[in-house]
Amino acid sequence: MIAETGLIALWLAASLALLQFALGAIGLRAEREDYFAAIRPVAVAQGLFVTLSFLLLIWLFLRSDLSVRLVVMNSASVKPLLYKFAGTWGNHEGSMLLWVTVMGLAGAFIALFERSLKRETLVATLAAQAFISLGFYAFLLISSNPFERIFPIPAEGQGLNPLLQDPGLAFHPPTLYFGYVGLSVAFSFAVGAMITRDVGAAFAKAMRPWVLGAWIFLTLGITAGSYWAYYELGWGGWWFWDPVENASLMPWLAATALLHSVTVLATRDGLRAWTLMLAVVAFSMSMIGTFLVRSGILTSVHAFAVDPERGSFILALLAIYIGGAMALFALRVGTVKEGSRFELVSREGALVANNLLLSVILALVFIGTLYPLLVEALTGEKLSVGPPYFNLATGPLALLLAAVMAAGPLLRWRRDNAKALLNRISIPILVAAAALFALALFATGMSVLALLGLALAAGVAVASFAPLWKRNLRRTPIHTYGMIIAHFGIAVALVGMASESSFTEERLVAAKPGDEISVNQWKLKFEAIEPVAGPNWTALEARMTAQYGDGALYQIQPQNRMFPTAQTQTSEAALLTRWNGQLYVVLGDGDNEGRWQVRVWWKPFVTLIWLGGILVALGGFLAMIGRLRRGYKQRKQREFVEAML
C-alpha cells in the first residue's frame, strides 16, 4: 500500500504543478487577481505532496520492501541503516524524485516567504518553476516510476555498489542536487523577470539568496566529492577531470559568475542582460550535468544508444527549457534597458573581468568534456581528453582569475584610478614577490604553474583581508566578512593544490610484516596482517605504526575489503592527518612469498585544498546571513515608514 500511496502523492503533486503553471500563465494573460491569489497555496500544496512521496520512498528503502523493484535493484536487507537511507537516492529513479522534491520545496518556500518581488514577477516565477517541475514529473511517471512493484518477490535485494557505501558519499548527491535546484530557481526568477520586463535591483535582491544558496551547496558538494574520490579510490589524487566531476564543476563556474554579476545588478543596477543570460547558462549547466551523469552516455555512447529513453528525455527537457529561455531572452533583451554605466577601472570592471574569465574557463571545460562524445557520435573514433588538456587550458586562466580576485574588492564602484589601486594593493604584491623569490631560491623541481600559484596564493591571502584596512571592524557588514573569508578560502585551497602537486613524496614496495618503509621523515613499521569483518564485508587489514622523526607513534590500518553480495573488492586507504599534511597508505595484493604491496604517500598541506573549499562555503554562508538580515531590516523600516504615513 505504501508504494501505491507514494505514487498517488506523486500524481497529485504533478497535477498541482500543472494547475500552478496554468494559474500563472492564464492569470498573467487575463490579469486575474484571483488567480494570482490562488497560485501561492497551490505551490505550497505541490511541495507538500511531492515531499510526502519522497518520504514514502525513503520508508520503503528503510524497511527493505522487496516487492518494490527499485529497492530490489539497489538495496539489500543486510546493509547498514545509513546506506539503506542513502540508497534511496543512489539510483536513477530515486535521484530524479529527490530533484523534483527539492524543486517543489523551493517553490513552496518562494510562495510562502518571498515578499519583495513585484507580484506579477513572482507569479511568473512560480509558473516557470512549475513548468520545469512538470518535465521531471512526466519523466518519473512515464519512464522512471520509482514505486513500480516486482513479481515474484525475490528473497534478497541486489545491494548497493560497494564503492558507494561510504558515509561521505551518502550526502554527496543530495548536496549537489540542492545546488542544481537552487540554480533552477534562479532560472525561474530570470524567466519571470523577462516575461514581466521587471529586471532591476529588486529582482536581483530577490534572486541573490537562491544563487548564493545554490553556490554554497555546489561548493560543499564539489569539496566533499573531491575528498571522497581522494580517499575512496586509493589513487592519491584529488581531482581527475573525470566527466562526472566536470559535470559538477561547470554549474559551479557558472554560478560563481552569476553570483558576482547579480551583485553588480543588486548594488549598481548594471549588467542586466548579462545577468539574465548567466542565470540561463547556469541552469543549462545543471541540466547538462544531470544529462551526462544520468543518461549513461559517459559509460559509452553505445549504452546510451541501446537504452536511449532516459537520455533522450533529459535531452528533450534540456532543449525545451534552454531553447525556450534563450528564445525569450532574444525576444526581450532589446527591451531590457541598460543599467547604470561605469568606467573600466572600477569594481564593476573587475567583476566583468571575473565573469569573462569564469566564462572562458567554463567554455574550456565544456569543450574538453563534450568533445570526445561528439567525435565518437559523429565519426565512431574513440578519443580521450585528459588532465593534460584541462590543466594546460584552465590553469593559467585560473591564476589570472585569482589575481583579479585580489584586486577587485579594493576597487571603488563606478570609477577609480589605477594608481590608487596600485597603492592599496602594494603590500599583497610585495608579499607575492617575496614568496616567489623565496620559492625560486629554496624549492627545487616545482612546475611554473605551481610556483606562480603558490606565490600568488600568498599575495591573495593578504589581499583578501585588505578590504578591512582602516575600517571599523564592528560596523563592517557581515556579508563583507563573508566575501573576505570566501576569497581567503580560495587562497588556502590554492596553497594546498600547489603544495600537493609539488612536494608529494611516494614509495611503492612489496613488504613483509616486520619490514620498515620510510618516506620523507616518516618511518612506517609493518607489524602484521589480519582478517577483520564489518557488517556486510570482510577484509584483510595491515597493522602498521607510523612515526615522524622521533615523534609519537600512530596506528595506521589500510584494508582490502570484500563485499560478498556484490562480489567486489575495494581497497580502503588509511589516512593519517597531521597539521602539516597527510600520510596516505594503500594495501595492495599479496604474493606467494608473503609480501604485500604497500604504497605510501606523504602529501604536505594537502588538507588545505578541502579546508579552503569549506572556508569558501562558510564565506558564502556568512554573506547569505548578512544579506538576509539587511533585507529584513530594510523591509521592517519600509513598513514602519509606510505605517507612519
Add this chain to the structure above:
Amino acid sequence: MKAKHQRLTLVLLALVALIGAGLLAAYALQDQASYFYTPSDIVERKPEAGQAIRLGGMVEKGSIQRSADGVTVQFIVQDGTAQQRVTYTGITPDLFVEGSGVVADGRLDANGLFVAETLLAKHDENYIPRELEGIDMTSGKHKTETLVQ
C-alpha cells in the same frame, strides 16, 4: 563612455574572450588530447615511442607475470587480433584479473613495450570503461550487461 558604447564594448569583450577560449581549446586539444589505441591500432597506426597514448583491450589469459620486486607486473593486452606487451609498476586495480577489460595511460618505449603510468580496470560488474565498449571480448569469460545507472 556612452551607454551604447559601453554595451558594445562589453559585447566585443565577451566575443574576444569566447573566440580566445575556442582557439585555446583547439590548441590544447591538438597538443594534448591522448588518442585511444587498441593493440591492432598500434600495429596499424604505429604511434611514436614516447608519445602519450591510452591503450585499451582485454588482459590475455595466463599472461600476468609479477616481477621479483613484488610491485611490477607484466601482461599482454589483446583485442582479438593483435597483442601488446605492457608493464606497470604500482598497485593493480581491484578488478584487474586475466580476461577482463583494462585501460592504461602511458607510452611505448623504444622496444615496443608499453609502459603504463595509470591502470584502470573494469570498475564493477556494471561498468565497462567507455573506450572498451564495442571491442570484441573473445577471451572474456562472461559477457556483462551494461546497466544504465
